Amino acid sequence: MSVTTPSAAAPAKAASENHDERLRQVSRLKRLLSRPELGSISGAILVFLFFAIVAGDSGMFAADGVLNWTTVSAQLGIIGIGACMLMIGGEFDLSIGSMIGFAGMMIAIPAVYWDWPVWLALMFAFSGALAIGFTNGFIVVKTGLPSFIVSLAFLFILRGLTIALSILFTNRTIVGGVHDRAEGDWLAAAFGGEIGGWLFAWLANIGLIGTYPNGDPLVSGIPMVIVWWMLLAIVCSWVLMRTKYGNWIFATGGDAKAAKNVGVPTDRVKISLFMFTAFCATVLAACQVLEFGSAAADRGLLKEFEAIIAAVIGGALLTGGYGSVVGACFGALIFGVVQMGINFAGFNSDWFRVFLGAMLLVAVLFNNYIRKRVTEAH
């Protein structure tokens, strides 16, 4: 022993001297690999390449095709952003989908049956949704119950209320006629309208996008749902990465006890995130109601899972404290492209769910690997 000890200690010492250098030497590639949004961005590229090959000549990448899958992506993206922020904060909301249906009715019933101006109905819906989000968060924070259970309860309560109340007030589960009421309403235009019509008219004029036989461009403008998606993506990304509140969200989700000990108001952070998720669901509900002109009691069914899938594909960890709004948006984009692309390519659309499940599994495995890289000491 006495002979081998010094010789064994010498390399160990040398290694320990280099140890710190090695630990902190992180190559550009490795750093890129630990970005949460990497998985979904590369996934999106793959999906685009795939459909460019199999459906490149089907009109999927013509202006109206692009608008088609972007709209689908935007609808999911809006609630995906909400789900993602909440997941980074360490909680779940399974009631997003039911909230969409409930918020839709909160807009349509007052507007059509109670003769409220649409802007008032919208404000009513938003305040109602925020109050429900607050209740959801308050119960989670005060009882310490898993948000999975609390929001599962709300999934059923809200869906049930949506059907029961719409039958009670209107005797039907689909409330139409919102279009007439929304005519000329200043706030309705923020959800149901389009922007950039002049741009598309001009693009059609110079022949960059196709036109209908009567000369109207195939795409008449960008629907507000896409505008909301982009707006929320930019604002939320900024809030998350660049503000004090964003740091609190990461801290709350990463380790609520540690965060609390250094003075982060974790309860307030969580409640506000539940409210934000409900807000996102209501934005989507408003866009749908004002675009279709109706609210339906079954709208948003299963959307809570799609929103969570988008967030997970986007790199959010189920355990909280890690994720990216940009990633969630790309997750939603993958979703929209595949869902629509399958139609364009002429595949049987049943395959969509298979793809979705497989994608989720791959994303979770990938995220687990990334988390290990990020959190484990070498």
Added chain:
Amino acid sequence: MAEFILELQNVSRYFGSVIALKDINMQVKMGEVHCLLGDNGAGKSTLIKTLSGVHQPSEGVYLYEARPVRLNSPRDALDHGIATVYQDLALVPLMSVTRNFFMGREITKGWGPFKRFDLDNANRIAQQGLADIGIHVRDPEQAIGTMSGGERQCLAIARAIHFGAKVLILDEPTAALGVKQCANVLKVVAKARARGLAVILITHNVHHAYPIADRFTLLNRGRSLGTYLKSDVTREEVLGMMAGGAELEELEAELSEFSRADQNKVANA
């Protein structure tokens, strides 16, 4: 300024009928490392929780800068400049060095709705704060999950120092650390002392405490065995008082028995 920044006079703490601490006297000086030694169950935890405002003394006087104070919460203690680094460190592994450093106390720039976390400055300050105590981090945006236990301990200490601690209470900072990491943490403690802070170091490891401490307070079963200057007492004496000499002698006898058995084995083989 008072000679002692922090002083306990005959402090006792009871939990119902349990006497957790009885008649504790201790004085803590700026620029000194004051070691609180005791075996498990000696009352170390209760004492630091009393010092850091979690518990209030049932009897006795807590003096801060020679004035009696009553600390009602850890926040209260922190406002006085008494910062405690607990074993869980209050760090989030998934977050970067900088984000952890400023967690809950983010510096901001900008105005109104554009007020934002000043990350450039924060990175610089965090890196500088760590460099000041001898920890060099090349990339303050790396997640602290990649750092070793010792480095995390140092980060937690640097954070407390940066945010204005005058008295630094460290709860078992060397527990669960390797030899080299221990040395690094103790170096950081020395740096804190050199900057004029009072450090209260809680440990049950005399070998970690002895090289760095200026003063020892020994606890046994809720009572103080007295405070000693390092010059007045040897390592062995400290060890003996801490655990009860007889038990240690017994242990030593057993250990020598083991080594004799090992040697016999080697000889037979």
